[in-house]
Amino acid sequence: MIDVTHLTVRFGHHVAVDDVSFQCRPGQVTGFLGPNGAGKTTTMRVMVGLTAPTSGEVTVDGRRYADLPNPGRHVGVLLDASAQHAGRTAREVLVLAARTMGLPLSRVDQALELVGLAGTEARRRVGNYSLGMRQRLGLAHALIGDPAVLVLDEPANGLDPAGIRWMRDLLRDYAARGGTVLLSSHLLHEVEMVADEIVMIGSGRIVARGDRGQLADLQSGEGSLVDSEDNGRLAAALTDRGLTVTRDATVLKVAAPALEVSRVAQEEHVLLTSLVTQRDTLEDLFLELTADTQRDVAARSTHPEGALR
Numbered sequence: 001m002i003d004v005t006h007l008t009v010r011f012g013h014h015v016a017v018d019d020v021s022f023q024c025r026p027g028q029v030t031g032f033l034g035p036n037g038a039g040k041t042t043t044m045r046v047m048v049g050l051t052a053p054t055s056g057e058v059t060v061d062g063r064r065y066a067d068l069p070n071p072g073r074h075v076g077v078l079l080d081a082s083a084q085h086a087g088r089t090a091r092e093v094l095v096l097a098a099r100t101m102g103l104p105l106s107r108v109d110q111a112l113e114l115v116g117l118a119g120t121e122a123r124r125r126v127g128n129y130s131l132g133m134r135q136r137l138g139l140a141h142a143l144i145g146d147p148a149v150l151v152l153d154e155p156a157n158g159l160d161p162a163g164i165r166w167m168r169d170l171l172r173d174y175a176a177r178g179g180t181v182l183l184s185s186h187l188l189h190e191v192e193m194v195a196d197e198i199v200m201i202g203s204g205r206i207v208a209r210g211d212r213g214q215l216a217d218l219q220s221g222e223g224s225l226v227d228s229e230d231n232g233r234l235a236a237a238l239t240d241r242g243l244t245v246t247r248d249a250t251v252l253k254v255a256a257p258a259l260e261v262s263r264v265a266q267e268e269h270v271l272l273t274s275l276v277t278q279r280d281t282l283e284d285l286f287l288e289l290t291a292d293t294q295r296d297v298a299a300r301s302t303h304p305e306g307a308l309r
């Protein structure tokens with residue numbers, strides 16, 4: 001179990017993590033989702049004792065990381081896959097880890113096998129590895145001590161689609177056997193596919209959290225896509241009734257349920273040619289909740305359309 005309690009991290013005047021609290025439970029994969037610069041890595045660095053909190057704390061199974069005896073046996077960490085010494089082979093990296101943790105060398109081969117780096121791959125220098133291979137090695141390094149908790153920062157970066165699926169299955173299996181997994185990503189899809197719980201962070205603050213069902217309840221609602229024999233008249237009638245209408249290609253997008261749209265069309269004697277319910281996706285919610293922290297929104301307002309061309 002990971003407990004993050006009122007965690008705040010300031011760098012000078014910049015608040016990177018602002019009063020963040022959440023838990024990661026055993027048997028679950030918790031997805032830590034946020035746009036670039038949201039504070040995910042900083043939070044994870046505090047978890048493993050690499051960054052000091054300004055206030056608040058993080059504990060793993062009730063203890064701070066620094067107070068864990070032989071922490072690699074409790075918490076497997078993958079923060080930066082490229083941080084390994086480029087001149088060492090994968091095998092050497094894992095042998096060193098095994099020696100440091102007091103593990104039998106048989107664990108090295110098991111870990112290499114587990115991440116698909118056994119055989120000649122394991123004898124190549126890490127400097128010649130692709131990013132995906134480094135991520136695999138990072139995962140082997142995190143898993144070698146057979147920890148009950150995994151803290152993984154963007155572990156899918158650089159993996160090919162088959163590798164992403166492999167990692168997803170590995171993490172699901174690990175959680176199913178009672179492990180606790182915290183996995184960060186800036187990609188909603190990646191988190192959605194694997195996480196039981198999602199913690200969304202933007203500008204250092206938690207903006208939403210819950211399982212998929214709970215997040216679905218937060219989604220702001222239902223809209224409709226409608227097409228008719230006279231979209232101009234229908235749009236005017238809908239707007240007159242206070243509904244928000246936008247044109248989406250040839251159809252109208254209305255912020256109201258289909259039944260309401262259909263009633264207005266009937267009152268106006270406009271024949272509908274199609275009417276489809278459109279629910280907000282989790283992605284809409286994510287973008288909405290982190291809108292003021294999305295760099296692309298900021299970039300668009302600084303550089304109005306066309307200014308960059």
Ligand SMILES: Nc1ncnc2c1ncn2[C@@H]1O[C@H](COP(=O)(O)OP(=O)(O)OP(=O)(O)O)[C@@H](O)[C@H]1O
Nearest residue numbers: 011014016034035036037038039040041042043186
């Ligand atoms: N050592 C540091 N000194 C100053 N500012 C820092 C430091 N580390 C992180 N920051 C700032 O804190 C904020 C959060 O950064 P962090 O790396 O935690 O974000 P992130 O959510 O992991 O982003 P990404 O998805 O881009 O990795 C950013 O504005 C970053 O520039």
